[in-house]
Amino acid sequence: MGEKIQQIYEPLNSSTAIALVNRLGLFPENSALTCSEIGDGNLNYVFHIVDAGTGKGIIIKQALPYAKVVGESWPLTLKRAVIEANALKIFGSFCPELVPKVYYSDEQLAITVMEDLSHLKIARTGLIEEEEYPLLSKHIGQYLAKTFFYTSDFFLEPGKKKDFAKQFTNPELCKITEDLVFSDPFFDAETNDFESALRQDAETLWADEKLKLEAAKLKKSFMTEQEVLLHGDLHTGSIFASAEETKVIDPEFAFYGPAGFDLGQYLANLIFQVISRKGSSRENIYAHLKEVWETFEDEFSRLWKEEGKEVYCKTQGYLEYILEKTFTDSLGFAGCELIRRTIGLAHVKDLDSIAHEAERIHAKRTALQLGRALIINRQQEARIESLETIVKDSLLAASLS
Amino acid sequence: MGEKIQQIYEPLNSSTAIALVNRLGLFPENSALTCSEIGDGNLNYVFHIVDAGTGKGIIIKQALPYAKVVGESWPLTLKRAVIEANALKIFGSFCPELVPKVYYSDEQLAITVMEDLSHLKIARTGLIEEEEYPLLSKHIGQYLAKTFFYTSDFFLEPGKKKDFAKQFTNPELCKITEDLVFSDPFFDAETNDFESALRQDAETLWADEKLKLEAAKLKKSFMTEQEVLLHGDLHTGSIFASAEETKVIDPEFAFYGPAGFDLGQYLANLIFQVISRKGSSRENIYAHLKEVWETFEDEFSRLWKEEGKEVYCKTQGYLEYILEKTFTDSLGFAGCELIRRTIGLAHVKDLDSIAHEAERIHAKRTALQLGRALIINRQQEARIESLETIVKDSLLAASLS
Numbered sequence: 001m002g003e004k005i006q007q008i009y010e011p012l013n014s015s016t017a018i019a020l021v022n023r024l025g026l027f028p029e030n031s032a033l034t035c036s037e038i039g040d041g042n043l044n045y046v047f048h049i050v051d052a053g054t055g056k057g058i059i060i061k062q063a064l065p066y067a068k069v070v071g072e073s074w075p076l077t078l079k080r081a082v083i084e085a086n087a088l089k090i091f092g093s094f095c096p097e098l099v100p101k102v103y104y105s106d107e108q109l110a111i112t113v114m115e116d117l118s119h120l121k122i123a124r125t126g127l128i129e130e131e132e133y134p135l136l137s138k139h140i141g142q143y144l145a146k147t148f149f150y151t152s153d154f155f156l157e158p159g160k161k162k163d164f165a166k167q168f169t170n171p172e173l174c175k176i177t178e179d180l181v182f183s184d185p186f187f188d189a190e191t192n193d194f195e196s197a198l199r200q201d202a203e204t205l206w207a208d209e210k211l212k213l214e215a216a217k218l219k220k221s222f223m224t225e226q227e228v229l230l231h232g233d234l235h236t237g238s239i240f241a242s243a244e245e246t247k248v249i250d251p252e253f254a255f256y257g258p259a260g261f262d263l264g265q266y267l268a269n270l271i272f273q274v275i276s277r278k279g280s281s282r283e284n285i286y287a288h289l290k291e292v293w294e295t296f297e298d299e300f301s302r303l304w305k306e307e308g309k310e311v312y313c314k315t316q317g318y319l320e321y322i323l324e325k326t327f328t329d330s331l332g333f334a335g336c337e338l339i340r341r342t343i344g345l346a347h348v349k350d351l352d353s354i355a356h357e358a359e360r361i362h363a364k365r366t367a368l369q370l371g372r373a374l375i376i377n378r379q380q381e382a383r384i385e386s387l388e389t390i391v392k393d394s395l396l397a398a399s400l401s
Numbered sequence: 402m403g404e405k406i407q408q409i410y411e412p413l414n415s416s417t418a419i420a421l422v423n424r425l426g427l428f429p430e431n432s433a434l435t436c437s438e439i440g441d442g443n444l445n446y447v448f449h450i451v452d453a454g455t456g457k458g459i460i461i462k463q464a465l466p467y468a469k470v471v472g473e474s475w476p477l478t479l480k481r482a483v484i485e486a487n488a489l490k491i492f493g494s495f496c497p498e499l500v501p502k503v504y505y506s507d508e509q510l511a512i513t514v515m516e517d518l519s520h521l522k523i524a525r526t527g528l529i530e531e532e533e534y535p536l537l538s539k540h541i542g543q544y545l546a547k548t549f550f551y552t553s554d555f556f557l558e559p560g561k562k563k564d565f566a567k568q569f570t571n572p573e574l575c576k577i578t579e580d581l582v583f584s585d586p587f588f589d590a591e592t593n594d595f596e597s598a599l600r601q602d603a604e605t606l607w608a609d610e611k612l613k614l615e616a617a618k619l620k621k622s623f624m625t626e627q628e629v630l631l632h633g634d635l636h637t638g639s640i641f642a643s644a645e646e647t648k649v650i651d652p653e654f655a656f657y658g659p660a661g662f663d664l665g666q667y668l669a670n671l672i673f674q675v676i677s678r679k680g681s682s683r684e685n686i687y688a689h690l691k692e693v694w695e696t697f698e699d700e701f702s703r704l705w706k707e708e709g710k711e712v713y714c715k716t717q718g719y720l721e722y723i724l725e726k727t728f729t730d731s732l733g734f735a736g737c738e739l740i741r742r743t744i745g746l747a748h749v750k751d752l753d754s755i756a757h758e759a760e761r762i763h764a765k766r767t768a769l770q771l772g773r774a775l776i777i778n779r780q781q782e783a784r785i786e787s788l789e790t791i792v793k794d795s796l797l798a799a800s801l802s
Binding site: 162 | 554559560562563564566567570572573575576579584588610613614616617618620621624625626627628712713716717718719722
């Protein structure tokens with residue numbers, strides 16, 4: 001190890017990873033440590049180091065300078081590791097119980113050493129298995145309320161907020177979202193990926209100028225509105241959960257953007273569960289949709305009233321305006337997520353794992369129709385109950401078509 | 402001079418200013434140079450150096466580390482000199498004929514050496530004297546179209562735009578606008594300054610929750626929407642003009658903000674002329690209001706169609722949406738400017754120089770009413786003709802009250 005490893009990036013392996021945690025003194029001396037690389041993403045190494053004696057573990061996450069999915073041909077900034085570590089620290093300062101603890105981070109090596117959460121399951125996996133997470137959406141609602149409020153101009157001194165916005169300028173990862181969420185799925189782009197049975201649906205969508213105009217506005221909002229420090233990729237694969245615990249991980253896409261974006265991605269990924277489930281097991285997910293919004297609304301309103309620093313926080317109707325804007329934005333962003341996960345580059349297991357082809361195509365068609373409905377109608381729907389209505393209407397329409 | 406002056410800030414005086422231009426070789430050797438400090442602002446020194454032989458001059462602007470108006474008690478960042486010099490260079494790259502040339506800038510000394518424009522008059526002064534500027538609003542419309550388009554996501558590569566936004570993070574000067582334009586005039590703040598005859602009007606305004614809600618939204622837009630690189634202080638005192646020429650100066654408030662802000666400040670400062678003029682001489686100003694918008698609209702639309710890089714530039718209705726948003730935002734920002742220049746800290750000579758007290762109070766009351774109308778009704782008014790109607794209605798209402 002020594003000085004050199006502090007200066008130059010090199011990928012860790014099991015033995016250098018163990019040497020690092022020993023150097024940091026994160027385990028008692030002479031612990032019998034084992035190390036395995038457990039990353040299932042395509043952008044990072046994830047080393048799980050366990051003390052065989054006590055069973056206690058820690059995680060070392062190291063950013064790779066390229067995306068594994070396409071070999072070394074897609075270079076990616078290592079700065080995202082710094083963004084992630086700093087975002088975890090900031091989010092952890094508002095809701096320590098909902099974010100993994102960071103023990104150490106190293107900018108040159110692009111690593112973050114953090115809490116081992118291997119006793120939890122990725123929420124997407126658990127939801128697909130129809131596990132119940134009675135606290136998940138309450139926790140996410142609290143997480144969103146706190147991270148939104150405490151990083152906004154309603155609480156932060158304006159200069160401090162501008163410092164944060166500068167620090168979290170994240171052009172490379174924002175570009176991925178700008179292209180893969182907001183642009184490519186709405187055009188006949190090379191990155192798109194879908195079953196040939198969906199070609200007609202995709203072509204109809206690409207020709208839908210009304211939809212594209214609204215997608216353009218949502219992309220513009222994503223690119224210009226510095227409302228809050230976002231997670232930036234808050235789908236159910238970025239959440240570890242159990243019946244008791246919830247931990248939001250992987251904020252490497254963090255940047256200052258529109259508050260509705262994180263909420264919208266979470267809503268959309270719950271909606272994939274509504275679409276892929278059958279019958280009464282959908283009700284559980286409708287309850288999640290309602291709970292995340294209602295918890296967010298209650299907690300954000302409480303923070304606004306008790307801790308709002310902006311002089312206009314006391315102005316009649318301003319809180320309601322912010323809540324309504326956040327909600328309607330989130331429906332639009334949810335619509336984009338539904339569409340891009342269906343015909344864009346990166347899919348979700350919720351839909352792709354439906355074995356029966358006709359059922360899978362039907363589910364994807366429903367996702368596209370629902371995505372469109374949310375984007376087009378978002379301004380008319382100012383209440384969470386409307387979301388359930390839109391979803392149910394789309395499911396009904398799809399079942400009749 | 403030597404090394405030391407490159408390292409440490411110190412205020413220039415006439416002899417060090419002359420030594421600087423000699424060192425830079427901006428005049429022929431052995432020229433007989435005279436120097437006078439001509440700054441009439443309160444934030445900067447402005448040295449005018451003239452070659453007595455040829456009559457040619459140059460300007461050295463040096464930022465002061467405090468605001469002169471309140472002695473040394475209001476410290477101000479010197480970084481604004483760098484912001485100003487860099488903004489002049491960027492704006493000048495799009496419309497060289499509308500911005501002073503920058504010959505040299507020095508970050509440590511907080512100076513910008515630039516083109517001498519002393520053959521021109523400050524537009525506010527000329528307008529008060531009822532000089533005609535047949536090209537002024539055409540030039541400003543072109544300036545706005547080019548600076549907006551070429552610094553927006555519609556043209557710039559997204560990473561480059563984010564670099565610019567970071568570079569032009571300008572918290573101290575934005576804070577002045579946030580407080581003095583968007584907050585203080587709408588509350589009983591200590592910075593406010595108005596004749597006692599206006600107290601009742603001010604108190605009515607401070608109790609107007611409907612108005613304050615809209616002001617809150619405009620402040621939020623100013624603080625969060627990174628649409629374009631703004632001048633940030635584009636009133637008629639920031640413009641040099643003659644019958645043939647127009648030069649936009651002093652962009653020390655430059656930052657990435659909502660496109661309608663610069664346009665709104667320019668509109669409002671023209672409207673002060675409508676209010677302070679009488680009878681048919683108002684028509685000239687109505688023509689300016691129409692011309693700046695129509696030139697902006699035409700030129701921005703042309704750039705969008707010919708050079709738009711954003712994939713959605715071809716989507717039906719998107720250009721119209723952007724134009725409408727820019728226009729309605731600008732009406733709201735114009736309303737804030739009308740109000741803050743009337744009861745806030747910094748006034749305009751257009752109104753303050755009206756000698757007859759009853760006339761002056763009447764004019765200011767009109768400005769307040771018109772400011773309110775523009776802020777409240779901005780969403781309903783999507784055409785430039787409506788602006789003239791609102792202005793005329795307010796003048797009529799004021800004359801009857």
